[in-house]
Amino acid sequence: MSDGTNPLVFKIISECKTTRARVAKMTLPHGEVDTPVFMPVGTQGTLKGLLPEQLENLGVQIMLSNTYHLGTHPGPEILEKAGGLHKFMGWKGCLLTDSGGFQMVSLLKLAEITEDGVKFQSLSDQKSEVMLTPEHSIEIQNAIGADIIMQLDDVVKTTSPNKERIEQSVHRTTRWLDRCLKAHGKPDIQNIFPIVQGTLFQDLRKISAEDLVQRNVRGYAIGGLSGGESKLDFSKVVNYTAPLLPKEKPRYLMGVGFAIDIIVCCAMGIDMFDCVFPTRTARFGCALIKTGQLNLKQKQYKKDYNPIDKDCSCSTCKTYTRAYLHGIVTMHTVACHLLTVHNIAFQQHLMKSIRESIKEQRFPEFVKNFVNELYPQRDYPEWVTSALKSVNIDLTD
Amino acid sequence: MKQHLWRTTLYVVQVSENLCLLLTGMKSCISCVSVQDPGDLTQPGHHYKDYVPLWTRSGKILLNSDKYMDIIESFKPDMYYLLSDGDTNVASAQKRVTKAVDNTINFVNKCLERHKNSTILQNAFVMAPITGGYCLRSRKRCLDELKDKELIDGFLIDGLHNNGPEVEFLTFAEIKDVIDLVVKDVPDNKLLSVQGCWNPVTLIKMVQKGIDVFDTSYCYIVTERSSALTFSMDKDSKMQAYEINLRQLRYADDFQPILPGCECLTCTKHSRGYIYHLVAVQELLGSLLLTIHNIHHFMKFFEKIRHCIAEGTLSELENLVTKQFDEYQDEIMQGKEKKVLNDENL
Numbered sequence: 092m093s094d095g096t097n098p099l100v101f102k103i104i105s106e107c108k109t110t111r112a113r114v115a116k117m118t119l120p121h122g123e124v125d126t127p128v129f130m131p132v133g134t135q136g137t138l139k140g141l142l143p144e145q146l147e148n149l150g151v152q153i154m155l156s157n158t159y160h161l162g163t164h165p166g167p168e169i170l171e172k173a174g175g176l177h178k179f180m181g182w183k184g185c186l187l188t189d190s191g192g193f194q195m196v197s198l199l200k201l202a203e204i205t206e207d208g209v210k211f212q213s214l215s216d217q218k219s220e221v222m223l224t225p226e227h228s229i230e231i232q233n234a235i236g237a238d239i240i241m242q243l244d245d246v247v248k249t250t251s252p253n254k255e256r257i258e259q260s261v262h263r264t265t266r267w268l269d270r271c272l273k274a275h276g277k278p279d280i281q282n283i284f285p286i287v288q289g290t291l292f293q294d295l296r297k298i299s300a301e302d303l304v305q306r307n308v309r310g311y312a313i314g315g316l317s318g319g320e321s322k323l324d325f326s327k328v329v330n331y332t333a334p335l336l337p338k339e340k341p342r343y344l345m346g347v348g349f350a351i352d353i354i355v356c357c358a359m360g361i362d363m364f365d366c367v368f369p370t371r372t373a374r375f376g377c378a379l380i381k382t383g384q385l386n387l388k389q390k391q392y393k394k395d396y397n398p399i400d401k402d403c404s405c406s407t408c409k410t411y412t413r414a415y416l417h418g419i420v421t422m423h424t425v426a427c428h429l430l431t432v433h434n435i436a437f438q439q440h441l442m443k444s445i446r447e448s449i450k451e452q453r454f455p456e457f458v459k460n461f462v463n464e465l466y467p468q469r470d471y472p473e474w475v476t477s478a479l480k481s482v483n484i485d486l487t488d
Numbered sequence: 489m490k491q492h493l494w495r496t497t498l499y500v501v502q503v504s505e506n507l508c509l510l511l512t513g514m515k516s517c518i519s520c521v522s523v524q525d526p527g528d529l530t531q532p533g534h535h536y537k538d539y540v541p542l543w544t545r546s547g548k549i550l551l552n553s554d555k556y557m558d559i560i561e562s563f564k565p566d567m568y569y570l571l572s573d574g575d576t577n578v579a580s581a582q583k584r585v586t587k588a589v590d591n592t593i594n595f596v597n598k599c600l601e602r603h604k605n606s607t608i609l610q611n612a613f614v615m616a617p618i619t620g621g622y623c624l625r626s627r628k629r630c631l632d633e634l635k636d637k638e639l640i641d642g643f644l645i646d647g648l649h650n651n652g653p654e655v656e657f658l659t660f661a662e663i664k665d666v667i668d669l670v671v672k673d674v675p676d677n678k679l680l681s682v683q684g685c686w687n688p689v690t691l692i693k694m695v696q697k698g699i700d701v702f703d704t705s706y707c708y709i710v711t712e713r714s715s716a717l718t719f720s721m722d723k724d725s726k727m728q729a730y731e732i733n734l735r736q737l738r739y740a741d742d743f744q745p746i747l748p749g750c751e752c753l754t755c756t757k758h759s760r761g762y763i764y765h766l767v768a769v770q771e772l773l774g775s776l777l778l779t780i781h782n783i784h785h786f787m788k789f790f791e792k793i794r795h796c797i798a799e800g801t802l803s804e805l806e807n808l809v810t811k812q813f814d815e816y817q818d819e820i821m822q823g824k825e826k827k828v829l830n831d832e833n834l
């Protein structure tokens with residue numbers, strides 16, 4: 092565990108000699124996390140019906156939970172009384188919580204953002220308005236007690252052309268960070284990560300990163316992406332922003348979870364990822380495989396007696412066939428459960444392969460093999476080719 | 489009373505869909521296939537000559553003896569129930585009861601013929617249904633026709649109800665005559681089974697009469713109402729409520745296990761408050777944790793029943809459980825009365 096005075100120790104173990112990818116051990120109050128890491132999302136203090144020990148068995152070291160949901164139910168008072176979310180849900184590993192702002196902006200239509208905070212209409216009472224301020228967000232996150240907590244940020248849609256508004260959001264995000272840090276009640280056991288904003292404007296990303304880097308924090312997030320921008324724009328922003336952040340601290344790219352995106356962003360120096368995609372797609376009957384995903388609802392699997400992935404060592408692949416999963420996928424909740432187990436195992440395996448290839452100095456080969464398996468015709472999307480080229484991997488070799 | 493039959497009181501795990509993953513070592517467990525799911529109401533009143541309707545999530549399936557035996561052969565169970573027409577209950581007309589017996593005899597004969605010629609099912613344990621609703625004459629006719637047939641290892645007293653949660657409130661007095669008749673007539677060396685969500689009080693009474701095998705559908709209906717079984721089986725232990733309902737606000741900040749001292753996975757790792765939260769936000773894990781506890785408690789209950797039979801103390805257990813069950817029912821009724829009064833005052 093961390094040494095008491097420092098709730099986050101980030102120790103780089105290996106660095107790729109070609110790209111900016113690195114492997115590190117991040118020590119948090121509730122344990123160690125091997126990075127690059129993918130964090131599955133357990134919104135309401137549980138992950139799609141999986142028991143905490145099932146997650147442990149899958150090798151999950153850190154999980155993400157949502158402040159907005161937990162703040163509504165069971166609420167900060169109950170969580171405080173329970174001794175935090177770890178104890179409340181019986182999870183021994185590490186936790187990260189978001190600020191709740193993004194959830195509100197996306198779930199509640201009438202959100203209005205002012206200098207005070209994010210204002211929205213209460214779900215329970217139509218007439219009353221509720222304000223989520225930076226202080227309030229931190230107060231709830233202190234009650235939840237996650238190892239890493241996020242500042243409340245001013246999010247602008249990445250597709251917005253209004254540069255003036257985006258610039259405002261950059262400066263406001265910094266001001267809100269200072270308010271969050273001031274309100275933080277448990278700095279010796281919880282780490283606040285600031286969030287770099289600025290959508291697709293490099294100059295604004297630079298201002299944002301430079302402002303935030305001056306604050307005394309132990310890790311940084313890149314926010315405001317994965318919001319409908321093109322993959323080319325997305326990868327350019329990550330490529331530009333990541334090196335603006337200190338090398339000796341973890342970099343967290345919010346809301347990214349597709350295998351190819353993770354691999355490319357690891358090459359650019361990102362250490363942490365999260366996304367609802369692997370668990371959400373399981374609910375729709377889809378299983379992740381290297382070349383994309385299998386929709387087990389399709390008739391072609393009716394008599395397919397292979398496992399989802401013959402190389403996968405998860406309990407689902409060891410026990411059940413595609414035909415069986417096809418048979419139960421539309422009717423039974425257990426199918427969602429089984430696919431969730433596989434999809435988390437898939438993400439875990441992907442991250443482990445990335446870490447091992449970096450440690451063994453064969454990450455560039457790993458990336459090329461992965462991309463060639465995904466695009467056997469060598470018809471790579473432009474963004475993949477150019478993004479990898481920017482970190483010295485040339486797919487045309 | 490046939491004491492020697494008590495010792496075999498078995499416990500049949502109904503493979504709940506949520507539990508497939510958790511019941512590791514399922515392969516080493518004895519499997520038993522029944523026609524209907526005793527936890528869900530079987531829609532009554534749909535009759536087809538030579539067919540039994542099975543209501544599945546993808547619609548109605550009509551089973552005749554051949555189709556049914558095809559399924560049984562593909563499942564290769566250790567034990568199975570022969571196809572039966574159990575669509576009778578306490579209110580069934582005589583005509584329906586007579587028809588149910590005719591159909592059942594016909595199904596059993598055909599299924600046995602298939603069983604005899606099946607190499608796959610050679611070692612499977614065969615349970616034959618006895619139907620006839622609440623008409624003793626019809627029950628007797630069914631019994632006389634089937635009780636001495638070869639290949640039958642045991643009998644299911646079917647046709648007492650249409651499955652589902654209502655079975656919890658059927659009283660033993662209502663079924664006593666049918667049970668007595670079957671138990672008296674069936675050869676001593678045959679296993680006896682009754683299906684359905686019977687409450688523990690009625691279960692003990694059936695065990696006392698010599699019924700050996702039941703199922704866990706009771707746990708399922710208790711879980712469905714977000715409740716946990718907490719009745720005490722030991723008069724020296726601290727008395728708990730018969731059942732607690734995790735939807736009640738009082739459990740929101742209660743961080744004890746469902747049943748202090750219980751050794752199930754739910755009680756060793758999770759609190760009432762956490763389950764209250766999961767149930768409130770409709771997360772799947774809530775009913776999963778309740779299922780784990782309820783099945784564990786029910787298993788313990790049957791363990792206790794077998795132990796009491798061996799010690800000759802089953803009636804003490806009966807009194808203890810009955811007291812708790814009755815108190816709980818009174819409490820619920822009073823709660824309802826209060827609510828009615830309040831509603832009237834409005």
Ligand SMILES: [Zn+2]
Nearest residue numbers: 403405408433
């Ligand atoms: Zn798998």
Ligand SMILES: [Zn+2]
Nearest residue numbers: 750752755781
């Ligand atoms: Zn328990």
